[in-house]
């Protein structure tokens with residue numbers, strides 16, 4: 001029987017550890033505050049933002065939701081970011097993606113003060129991650145690391161295979177696993193035999209964004225499988241891995257929902273507290 005890696009359990013541990021730090025900051029008149037910018041009305045983004053704000057409230061972090069019209073220009077959004085950068089009450093800034101097509105997303109993300117970049121998407125933070133220097137880390141991959149560490153899953157010397165090379169998940173996941181001394185392979189759409197690569201994995205991370213693309217022929221018996229997928233199929237949330245294949249072959253795996261998703265939010269709050277403390281530097 002495969003063990004279930006319970007993201008909600010680890011999230012609750014992380015949030016419980018944050019609570020006294022939030023209280024200490026608040027007591028010193030520096031209550032952490034997360035500013036969330038949600039442009040337009042993308043239905044999925046609205047759900048994600050609602051969950052992020054609810055988690056802030058549970059943890060005592062102040063949140064500010066800013067919802068400009070979908071027709072906003074890049075310049076107007078840059079002016080908003082500038083005002084949040086300058087506002088000393090704001091500890092963290094999150095611009096929910098995707099942005100409407102008329103907006104130059106990389107100019108916007110590059111404009112966020114790297115010390116308030118709680119998504120860890122700024123090129124300076126990406127460079128610090130690559131260099132192994134302290135900095136704010138992308139939330140989903142750092143949540144996966146917390147899950148592996150807290151479940152005491154050995155990483156050093158193990159073969160980790162990541163499917164997906166996005167800037168938000170796949171690439172930073174590879175760097176974090178490498179820093180933990182895994183031997184890392186990244187598979188992508190041009191990889192010649194994805195299943196064969198995956199079958200070498202002691203730790204398999206699926207971050208493709210295609211419902212149940214990873215099946216029995218991708219999983220080595222006894223592997224740990226981390227499913228980062230969040231696909232909506234006929235209204236139902238589905239991962240990138242077939243659940244039956246994980247149950248049959250994996251030694252442990254993350255379910256969808258209830259696996260990686262809750263950790264992404266926990267790490268966002270952790271980054272917000274670090275930004276408020278200045279402890280990420």
Ligand code: GUN
Nearest residue numbers: 094095096097098119139
């Ligand atoms: N859209 C989907 N995932 C994310 C995320 O982690 N951060 C932001 N800002 N937008 C997203």
